[in-house]
Amino acid sequence: MDQTEKLIIDIIDQHRDEVIEFARDIYTHAELGYKEFRTSQKFVNKMKELGLHTETGFAITGVKAYLNEEKKENACLALLGELDALRIPEHAYVNPETDAAHCCGHHAQMAGIFGAALALTVPEIAEKLGGQVVFFATPAEEYGEIEFKNQLREQGKIRYGGGKCELIRTGAFDDIDLCLAHHIQPGDEIQVGSGTGNGFVSKVIRYLGKAAHAAGAPDKGVNALSAASLGLQALGLNRETFRDEDCVRVHPIITKGGNLVNVIPDEIVIEKKNSLSELASNFASASDDGERIFKEFNRMINVERAYLVIESDSIDGIFEHKYRSEFNPDSFIRTLITWQARNYMHIYFCKKENTARMIYELCKNCLDAKILK
Ligand SMILES: [Zn+2]
Numbered sequence: 001m002d003q004t005e006k007l008i009i010d011i012i013d014q015h016r017d018e019v020i021e022f023a024r025d026i027y028t029h030a031e032l033g034y035k036e037f038r039t040s041q042k043f044v045n046k047m048k049e050l051g052l053h054t055e056t057g058f059a060i061t062g063v064k065a066y067l068n069e070e071k072k073e074n075a076c077l078a079l080l081g082e083l084d085a086l087r088i089p090e091h092a093y094v095n096p097e098t099d100a101a102h103c104c105g106h107h108a109q110m111a112g113i114f115g116a117a118l119a120l121t122v123p124e125i126a127e128k129l130g131g132q133v134v135f136f137a138t139p140a141e142e143y144g145e146i147e148f149k150n151q152l153r154e155q156g157k158i159r160y161g162g163g164k165c166e167l168i169r170t171g172a173f174d175d176i177d178l179c180l181a182h183h184i185q186p187g188d189e190i191q192v193g194s195g196t197g198n199g200f201v202s203k204v205i206r207y208l209g210k211a212a213h214a215a216g217a218p219d220k221g222v223n224a225l226s227a228a229s230l231g232l233q234a235l236g237l238n239r240e241t242f243r244d245e246d247c248v249r250v251h252p253i254i255t256k257g258g259n260l261v262n263v264i265p266d267e268i269v270i271e272k273k274n275s276l277s278e279l280a281s282n283f284a285s286a287s288d289d290g291e292r293i294f295k296e297f298n299r300m301i302n303v304e305r306a307y308l309v310i311e312s313d314s315i316d317g318i319f320e321h322k323y324r325s326e327f328n329p330d331s332f333i334r335t336l337i338t339w340q341a342r343n344y345m346h347i348y349f350c351k352k353e354n355t356a357r358m359i360y361e362l363c364k365n366c367l368d369a370k371i372l373k
Contacts, residue, residue, distance in 0.1 A: 004128050011119040019118070022046065023111035028093055030085035030100035030107075033140030033163065034152060036061045039083045039110065043137045046114050050121045052135070059166040060157060063137040067121055068129055072175065075131035080181040081113035082106040082141040084163070104142065105184040112182055113137065134176060139163040146202050146271045147255070161202065202273045205252075207231070211259075211266035221264030225257065228268040235272075249273075 001009075012019070022042070031039050040061040047054045047065035054065040061083060066072075084106060088094060091101035117135045120126060140163035149161040160166045167173055185191070207228045212221030232252060242248040252272035258265035 004125060007122075008119040008125060011122060011125075012115045015115065015118050019111050019115045022114050023107050026107035026110050027102045028095065030093075030095045030102045031083070031098050032087055032100045032145060033084040033142055033161075034060045034149065034158065035098070036083035036139055040137060040139075043081075043083070043110060043114075047117065047135060050117055052117070052121065058172045059139050059163050059170060060152075061137075061139040062163065062167060062172060064172070065117065065135040067117070067133040067135070068126055069132055071130065072132035076134060076175055076177050077131060078134040078136045078173075078176045078179045079113050079116055080136050080138055080179050081109035082163075082181075083110070083137050083139050084142050086142055087144060106141065108184045109182060110137065131177075136176075136179070138167060140166070143202065143273060144271075146204050146273075147269070150204065202271070205231070205270040205272060207268040207270075209264065209266045209268075212264045214262050214264050218264065222266070223264050224268045225265040228254065228270060232270070 025042065026039055029038055031037070040056065040063055043063050044054055044056060044065075047063070050065075052065040052067055053069065054063060056063050058064060064078075082104075085095075085098075085100040085102045086104055087099050088101040088103055089099040091103060094101045113135050120129065120133055140161065143161055146161065149158065152158045153161075158166050159169055173179070205228075207224040209222035209224030209227065210220070212218065214221070235250060235252065239250065242250075250272065252270050254268060255271050256267060256269035258268070
């Protein structure tokens with residue numbers, strides 16, 4: 001570890017309480033994807049306090065704060081932190097206003113970026129960096145609330161439900177050469193990876209029946225819940241046909257299950273997500289898979305009078321990012337790597353194998369790192 005790296009760690013340690021306080025604040029005010037307005041604003045405030053030029057509104061709530069803008073032509077590295085949380089209303093630290101809780105640990109990512117910014121903005125360190133650094137708070141990493149996201153689509157506010165896809169689509173990564181993201185994980189082991197995540201197909205499935213008094217006139221109703229129950233079973237029975245190498249995951253939830261126990265349910269809504277490994281490269285088979293499942297689905301649902309509407313069919317995938325240029329990251333990257341030494345690190349957009357390997361080589365000297373893929 002050289003003097004600069006040591007100084008970075010010392011500065012972060014000196015600000016320990018401030019970083020933890022920021023993390024706690026985010027943790028206890030969790031927000032869901034594309035609704036992270038408070039979290040986003042807190043991040044903006046911190047970046048402005050550090051004197052950084054800050055831009056907002058990337059994919060609704062995303063924020064970019066720029067350090068060393070005059071060196072951006074050399075190389076631009078983004079440090080990514082996720083803004084969003086998961087909807088878990090029964091969690092001990094749930095935000096009662098949003099029903100969200102930071103069970104995936106994204107509050108720690110925000111704190112990690114803040115800690116990095118605290119150290120890297122110190123002039124003595126900033127001047128040693130050979131390029132620009134963007135502290136990038138990114139929205140909607142978790143997928144969910146498909147109906148809400150469909151509304152945003154209809155309003156023209158987004159095209160993709162996943163924050164990264166939307167950021168790529170809108171060009172928010174175009175000025176960035178390399179992104180580093182990190183994620184906490186159970187245990188002490190530190191891992192470094194470079195690969196693609198899952199892409200997926202999401203659907204909103206609406207079963208429509210006919211309401212009737214469940215006790216007084218049950219024969220007059222058409223029970224949409226019965227149809228949905230059979231549909232979910234049919235879907236479950238398909239699981240054994242998925243090949244291991246396709247890494248297919250199918251995970252539906254019922255978001256509307258009836259109105260009143262005394263009324264035969266006339267509308268059931270299911271949100272469903274099919275995740276597949278590397279959807280971008282296997283997109284054709286992903287689509288086929290969706291088709292196949294729903295053909296089966298329809299074939300196996302043999303409930304007279306109730307019918308099925310697949311209301312939306314949206315696809316979010318991992319997109320290839322265009323590299324602006326090759327660059328030689330040497331100490332620039334090594335310096336930045338030290339700040340997240342306690343976290344799982346995932347290197348996004350390392351399209352070139354040798355870039356990932358080079359970062360790994362740099363990491364393994366200072367960390368007990370291993371390459372995942
Ligand atoms: Zn996560």
